[in-house]
Amino acid sequence: MAALTGGCACGRVRYRLNEAPLFTYACHCTDCQRTTGSAFVIHSTVARQDFEIEGETRSVMLPTDSGAGYDIHFCANCSTYIWCIYHMRSDPVLIIRAGTFDDAAKIKPGAHIFTDSMQPWFRLPEDVPSFQAAFDRNLTWPVESLDKLAGLIARA
Numbered sequence: 542m543a544a545l546t547g548g549c550a551c552g553r554v555r556y557r558l559n560e561a562p563l564f565t566y567a568c569h570c571t572d573c574q575r576t577t578g579s580a581f582v583i584h585s586t587v588a589r590q591d592f593e594i595e596g597e598t599r600s601v602m603l604p605t606d607s608g609a610g611y612d613i614h615f616c617a618n619c620s621t622y623i624w625c626i627y628h629m630r631s632d633p634v635l636i637i638r639a640g641t642f643d644d645a646a647k648i649k650p651g652a653h654i655f656t657d658s659m660q661p662w663f664r665l666p667e668d669v670p671s672f673q674a675a676f677d678r679n680l681t682w683p684v685e686s687l688d689k690l691a692g693l694i695a696r697a
Contacts, residue, residue, distance in 0.1 A: 547642040549621035554596030556623065558637070562587050563686040564678065565639060567650040569659035572605060576613070576622065580660040583639035583650055588693055592635060598623065605629070633693045651683075652676050 545562075548555040562585035573582040597617040602610050609629035615622045624637045639648040653659075653671040665671045670681060679687065 545642055545644075545647075547623075547637070547645075549596070549616035549619050549623060549641065551616060551619035551621070553618045554594065554598055554616040554621070554623060556592060556594040556637075556641075558587055558591055559593065560588065560591040562637070562648070563634065563690060564652075564682045565648055565650050566652045566654055566676070568654050569663075570606070570655035571658050572603070573655075574658075574660075576603070580663050581653075583645075583648065585637045585639045585642075585648060586634050587637055588689065589633045589635050590693070592624075592637070594623075631697075632690065633697045634690070652681050 545558040546556065547558075565583060565585040567581045567583050569581040574580060576582070598614045599617045600612045600614045602612050604610050605627070607629045609627065611625050611627040613622055613625045621641065622638055623641050624635050626635050639645055642648055650669060653665055653669060654676055655674060656665065656671050657673040659665075670676070682690075
């Protein structure tokens with residue numbers, strides 16, 4: 542895989558992903574709707590070791606329904622939300638907002654989650670698994686991604 546690149550709206554923050562995302566999903570929860578101002582967000586879970594970023598970012602912690610919260614990281618200049626870390630797990634991964642990839646059309650969700658709060662006018666694709674709440678990654682992610690994550694956790 543060629544490296545994936547991306548960045549913020551003003552161009553002051555750029556990143557490079559040296560390996561393919563572990564998994565990409567569309568989240569329809571009300572928190573994601575609020576922070577995007579849209580019906581859902583597309584998130585790509587990536588290994589922290591594969592993520593390189595240049596430019597100044599800031600972060601803020603926001604609440605989640607789990608109570609654990611998450612840190613969002615955004616450009617210090619234009620405030621484009623680029624990536625986040627969820628606190629409910631300590632896995633060595635982070636979540637990239639897939640819309641910030643330079644070629645976001647290459648990134649397709651492998652699942653739709655929290656569909657119990659999705660907008661009623663949105664129609665889920667029939668060929669992509671969907672879940673009313675979160676998914677069980679052991680049942681949803683590709684085996685290669687699960688194996689890579691297990692190796693990352695073992696080394697952490």
